[in-house]
Amino acid sequence: MTAVPTARREALHFALRNRKLVVGTVIVAVFLVAGLAGPLLFDHGPNDYVGPAMAPPSGEFWFGTTTFGQDVFAQFVYGLRSTFLVGVLGGVLAAIVGMVVGFVAGYRGGWVDELLNMLTNIVLVLPALVVLLIVNAYLGVRSIGVQALFIGLTSWPWAARAIRAQTFSLRSRDFVDLARLSGVRTPKIILREIAPNMSSYLFLTFILLFGSAILIAASLDFIGLGPTQGVSLGLMLNNAARWSALQLGLWWWFIPPGAGITAIVGALYVMNVGLDEVFNPKLREM
Amino acid sequence: MRRYFGRKLLIYGLTFFVAVTINWMIPRFMPGDPVQSMLSRANVAQPAAVEAMRAHYTAMFGFDLPLWQQYLNFWGSLLKGDLGISIWLFPTPVSDVIIRAVPYTLGLLIPSILLSWFAGNRFGAFAARRKWLDNSVLPVGYVLTATPYMWLAILLAWALGIVAGIFPVAGAYGFDLQPSWSWEFLGSLAQHWFLPFASLFLVAFGGWAIGMRNMIIYELEADYVNYLRALGAPMRLVRRYAFRNAILPQVTGLALQLGVLVAGALVTEIVFSYPGLGHLILQAIQNQDFFLLQGTFLFIVIGVLIANFVIDIAYVLVDPRTRTGMGGAA
Amino acid sequence: MALSVTDLRVYYRTLRGEVKALDGVTFSVADGEIMGLAGESGSGKSTLAKSLIRLDGRMRHAGGTVELDGKAMPLSDDAGMDRFRFREVSLIPQYSMSALNPTRKIGKMVGELLDSRGERLERAELERRLELVGLSKDVLDRYPIELSGGMKQRVVMVVSTLLNPSLLIADEVTSALDVSSQKAVATTLLGFRDRGLVTSMMVVTHDISLVYQIADTIMVMYAGRLAEKAPAEVLVTAPRHPYTKQLISALPEVGVRYEDRRLTGIPGNPPSLLKPPGGCRFRDRCPLAFDQCAEQPPFAEVAPGHFVACWKAE
Numbered sequence: 061m062t063a064v065p066t067a068r069r070e071a072l073h074f075a076l077r078n079r080k081l082v083v084g085t086v087i088v089a090v091f092l093v094a095g096l097a098g099p100l101l102f103d104h105g106p107n108d109y110v111g112p113a114m115a116p117p118s119g120e121f122w123f124g125t126t127t128f129g130q131d132v133f134a135q136f137v138y139g140l141r142s143t144f145l146v147g148v149l150g151g152v153l154a155a156i157v158g159m160v161v162g163f164v165a166g167y168r169g170g171w172v173d174e175l176l177n178m179l180t181n182i183v184l185v186l187p188a189l190v191v192l193l194i195v196n197a198y199l200g201v202r203s204i205g206v207q208a209l210f211i212g213l214t215s216w217p218w219a220a221r222a223i224r225a226q227t228f229s230l231r232s233r234d235f236v237d238l239a240r241l242s243g244v245r246t247p248k249i250i251l252r253e254i255a256p257n258m259s260s261y262l263f264l265t266f267i268l269l270f271g272s273a274i275l276i277a278a279s280l281d282f283i284g285l286g287p288t289q290g291v292s293l294g295l296m297l298n299n300a301a302r303w304s305a306l307q308l309g310l311w312w313w314f315i316p317p318g319a320g321i322t323a324i325v326g327a328l329y330v331m332n333v334g335l336d337e338v339f340n341p342k343l344r345e346m
Numbered sequence: 347m348r349r350y351f352g353r354k355l356l357i358y359g360l361t362f363f364v365a366v367t368i369n370w371m372i373p374r375f376m377p378g379d380p381v382q383s384m385l386s387r388a389n390v391a392q393p394a395a396v397e398a399m400r401a402h403y404t405a406m407f408g409f410d411l412p413l414w415q416q417y418l419n420f421w422g423s424l425l426k427g428d429l430g431i432s433i434w435l436f437p438t439p440v441s442d443v444i445i446r447a448v449p450y451t452l453g454l455l456i457p458s459i460l461l462s463w464f465a466g467n468r469f470g471a472f473a474a475r476r477k478w479l480d481n482s483v484l485p486v487g488y489v490l491t492a493t494p495y496m497w498l499a500i501l502l503a504w505a506l507g508i509v510a511g512i513f514p515v516a517g518a519y520g521f522d523l524q525p526s527w528s529w530e531f532l533g534s535l536a537q538h539w540f541l542p543f544a545s546l547f548l549v550a551f552g553g554w555a556i557g558m559r560n561m562i563i564y565e566l567e568a569d570y571v572n573y574l575r576a577l578g579a580p581m582r583l584v585r586r587y588a589f590r591n592a593i594l595p596q597v598t599g600l601a602l603q604l605g606v607l608v609a610g611a612l613v614t615e616i617v618f619s620y621p622g623l624g625h626l627i628l629q630a631i632q633n634q635d636f637f638l639l640q641g642t643f644l645f646i647v648i649g650v651l652i653a654n655f656v657i658d659i660a661y662v663l664v665d666p667r668t669r670t671g672m673g674g675a676a
Numbered sequence: 677m678a679l680s681v682t683d684l685r686v687y688y689r690t691l692r693g694e695v696k697a698l699d700g701v702t703f704s705v706a707d708g709e710i711m712g713l714a715g716e717s718g719s720g721k722s723t724l725a726k727s728l729i730r731l732d733g734r735m736r737h738a739g740g741t742v743e744l745d746g747k748a749m750p751l752s753d754d755a756g757m758d759r760f761r762f763r764e765v766s767l768i769p770q771y772s773m774s775a776l777n778p779t780r781k782i783g784k785m786v787g788e789l790l791d792s793r794g795e796r797l798e799r800a801e802l803e804r805r806l807e808l809v810g811l812s813k814d815v816l817d818r819y820p821i822e823l824s825g826g827m828k829q830r831v832v833m834v835v836s837t838l839l840n841p842s843l844l845i846a847d848e849v850t851s852a853l854d855v856s857s858q859k860a861v862a863t864t865l866l867g868f869r870d871r872g873l874v875t876s877m878m879v880v881t882h883d884i885s886l887v888y889q890i891a892d893t894i895m896v897m898y899a900g901r902l903a904e905k906a907p908a909e910v911l912v913t914a915p916r917h918p919y920t921k922q923l924i925s926a927l928p929e930v931g932v933r934y935e936d937r938r939l940t941g942i943p944g945n946p947p948s949l950l951k952p953p954g955g956c957r958f959r960d961r962c963p964l965a966f967d968q969c970a971e972q973p974p975f976a977e978v979a980p981g982h983f984v985a986c987w988k989a990e
Contacts, residue, residue, distance in 0.1 A: 181361075185654055190612075318494060570775055576766075
C-alpha cells in the first residue's frame with residue numbers, strides 16, 4: 061500500500077480546493093508582499109514629515125497624511141513589517157516553548173508532568189496582557205524583539221496543554237513502543253516519532269499563536285508600550301487616538317491600521333479552519 | 347470533587363504568589379536606586395510631594411534590609427491593603443484610586459462577557475451545518491473575532507458618536523453631572539456605557555459563535571450522534587445533545603479567554619476615556635505612576651482568579667463527570 | 677420473508693471516482709433467521725450493513741431494491757428511512773463503547789429517544805430487558821462514564837432492540853471484546869431471537885468461528901459481491917466457493933480469532949473496486965480459474981438454501 065504519498069496527495073488536492081484555505085492564504089500573502097516590497101517605494105522614512113497636514117487620500121498620498129503631514133500609506137506598509145515580525149517571532153517562540161513543555165510533560169508523565177502542568181496552569185491563569193504591561197512599563201527602551209520575546213513567554217500555555225494531550229495519546233502507540241524498546245533516546249523519539257505524527261496539528265497551533273501575538277502586540281502598542289523606535293500598526297492607532305484623529309475626522313489615519321490587523325488575523329484564523337478541514341477528513345463537506 | 351477544587355485552589359494560590367513576586371521583583375531589575383529613578387521619571391511638581399514619597403518608598407522597600415526581609419515586608423504591607431500612594435493623584439492611596447475605578451470596569455466586563463457568551467454559543471450552534479448561514483454569516487464572525495478591541499471601539503466611537511452623534515464618546519457620564527441616583531444621571535450613565543459595551547460584546551460574540559460552530563461540527567460527527575441517527579432520532583434531539591456536549595469546552599474556553607477579555611476591556615476604556623482600570627493604567631503609564639500600575643495589576647490578577655473559580659464551580663454544575671468523581675476534563 | 681435484497685448497488689464517492697463497494701447483491705433473510713455476514717475488510721459487508729440502516733454522506737445508492745416485510749425501503753431518502761429505523765430495522769454499532777451520550781443519564785436518554793420517536797417508555801419493560809442481559813435497573817440512573825465497557829455494550833444492545841425490530845444488524849459487535857465477553861454477547865444475541873424480541877438478525881463479522889456458534893446461515897462476501905451463502909454447518913464443513921474454502925481452511929480452531937485485513941493463506945490482493953475487472957473478481961487469486969471466469973458467474977442455488985457464485989461449484 062502507498063498510504064502515505066496518497067494521503068499527502070489527497071491533502072494537497074483538498075487544500076487547493078478548500079475555499080477558506082485559499083482565501084486566507086491569499087490575503088496573508090498580499091499583506092506580506094505589501095509589507096516586504098511596499099517600503100521600497102519610498103525614499104523617505106515612515107515618520108518623516110513629507111506632505112501637507114491632514115490631507116485626505118489622494119494620488120500622491122494614497123492613505124492621506126497625519127496631523128503632522130506624515131504619509132499614512134508609508135506608515136502602513138512599514139507597520140505591516142513590524143506586525144508580521146512580531147507575529148512570527150512571538151508565535152515561533154510561543155510554539156517552541158509550548159512544544160517543549162507539551163512534549164516533555166506528555167511523554168515523560170509522572171512528577172515531571174505534574175510540575176509542568178502546574179507551571180502551565182499558572183501562566184495560563186495570569187492575564188498575559190497585564191503582565192506584559194507591567195514588564196514593558198519598566199523597560200526604558202523597547203524594541204520589537206523584546207516585545208516578541210515577552211509575548212512568546214506568556215502566550216504558550218494553551219498550546220502546551222493541547223500538545224501534551226496529543227503526545228499523551230501517541231505515547232502508547234506501537235511505533236513509539238518499538239522505538240523505545242530498541243533503545244532510542246527520549247529527545248530522538250519525540251523528534252522522530254511523535255512530532256512528525258502531529259505535524260499538521262503543530263502547524264495549526266502555530267498559526268493561532270501567530271495571530272494572537274499580532275493582537276497582543278497591537279494592544280500593547282495602543283496603550284503606549286510599543287517599540288520606542290519605528291512604526292507598527294498598533295502605534296499608528298495609538299498616535300491617531302492620541303492626536304484626536306477621531307475628533308478631527310481623519311478617518312484615513314485610524315481605519316487602515318485596524319483594517320490591516322483585522323484582515324491579517326482574520327485570514328490566519330480562516331486559514332486555520334481550512335487547514336483543519338484538509339487534515340481532518342471528517343470535517344470535509346461532501 | 348474535593349480533590350478537583352483542592353487542585354484548582356492550589357493553582358490559584360500559587361498564581362497569586364507568582365504575581366506578587368513578579369510585582370516585587372520588577373522594580374529591583376531596574377539599574378540604580380529604584381526610588382530615585384522612579385521619582386525622577388515621575389511628573390511630580392510639588393517638592394513636598396517628592397519628599398513625602400521618598401520617605402514612603404524608602405520605608406516600604408527597605409533597601410537596607412536583607413532581601414528576604416524586604417520580600418516579607420512587601421507581603422506584610424500588601425496584606426494590610428497598603429499598595430502605596432499614587433503619584434498621579436498624590437496623595438491618594440493606590441487602593442482608593444483602584445476601588446473607585448473597579449465598578450466601571452466590572453460594569454462593562456460582566457454584562458459583555460456573559461451576554462456575548464450566551465448569544466455567541468446560541469448563534470454558533472444554530473449556524474453549524476446550516477449551509478447558507480454557515481457560509482454567509484460566519485465569515486462575519488471571523489472578522490469580528492480578529493478585530494482588535496480598540497479598533498472596533500474607535501470605529502464605533504467615530505461612526506455612532508462623532509459622525510452620527512447618537513452616543514457620547516468620552517467618560518462614564520456627562521461632564522455637567524455629579525454621581526447620584528437621579529434618572530438623569532443613570533440615563534447618562536447608560537448612554538455612555540453603551541458603546542464600550544457594544545464593542546466588547548461584538549468582538550467576543552464573534553469568537554464564541556465560531557468556537558461553538560466548530561465544536562458542534564465535531565460533535566455532530568461523534569459516535570453517539572451516529573447511533574441516535576441510526577435509530578431515527580430527529581435532528582432536534584441530536585442538536586440538543588450536541589449543544590449540551592459542546593458547551594462544556596466553551597465553559598473551559600471562557601476561563602481561557604478571561605485574560606483576553608480583560609485586555610479588551612482595558613483598551614476599550616482607553617478609547618472611550620471610560621474611568622475604569624484601563625483608564626488608570628493609561629494614566630499610570632503616562633505619569634510614570636508605578637505603584638498605581640502595580641496595584642492595578644494585582645487587582646486584575648485577583649479578579650481573574652476569582653472569576654476562574656466561579657467558572658470552575660459552573661463547570662462542575664454542567665459536567666456530570668466531575669460530579670460523579672470520575673475526573674472528567676478540566 | 678423478512679428481508680429481501682435485489683441487485684443492490686451502493687457506491688462510495690471518492691476523489692478518484694466511485695468505489696463500487698457493493699456491486700449488485702441479491703439475497704434474502706427469512707423470518708427468524710440469524711445470518712452471519714463474513715468477509716475481509718473491503719469486501720462490502722460493512723457497506724451492506726450500513727446501507728440497510730443509514731447511508732453516510734459519501735455513500736450513494738446506485739441501484740437495486742430492499743424490501744423489509746414486504747415494504748420497500750427508500751435507502752437514499754434519509755427522512756423516509758426514519759420510519760423504518762429503530763422500529764423495523766435497528767443497529768448494534770461497532771462503537772458501542774462510545775454510542776451513548778456522555779452527558780445524559782442512561783435512563784433519561786432512553787426516555788428522550790423514545791419520546792422523540794413518539795413511543796412511550798415503559799419503565800417496567802425496560803428494567804425487565806436490562807435484567808435479561810444481566811444489568812440491574814441502577815444503570816438507568818448512571819452516566820455512561822460510570823459503566824464498564826461490557827456494561828455499555830449491553831445497554832446498547834437493550835436500547836437497540838427496545839422496539840422489537842424485524843431486523844437487527846449487529847456490526848462487528850465483538851471485535852473490541854475479550855473472548856469470554858464475546859461468548860456472552862453471542863449468547864445474548866441468540867437470546868433476543870429466541871425470545872422473539874427481534875425477528876431476524878444479520879451479524880456482521882470477520883470472525884467466522886464465532887458467528888458459526890449462533891448463526892443459522894452464513895453469507896460470505898468478496899470484493900463487493902456475494903461469494904456464497906449456506907446453512908452455517910454446511911458452509912463451514914462443505915464450502916463450495918474456492919474463496920470460502922480457503923477462508924475456512926485458514927481458520928484455526930473454533931474460538932481462536934484470526935487477523936482481519938488480509939488472509940495470509942491466500943496469495944494476492946482483492947481487486948481495486950474503483951474500476952473492478954469484469955468477470956469473477958476472485959479469478960486472479962483462484963487456483964481453479966479458467967476461461968469462463970471472465971464472465972461473472974450467477975449467485976445460483978446449488979442445493980436447497982445453498983447459493984454459490986462460481987462456475988465450478990457443482
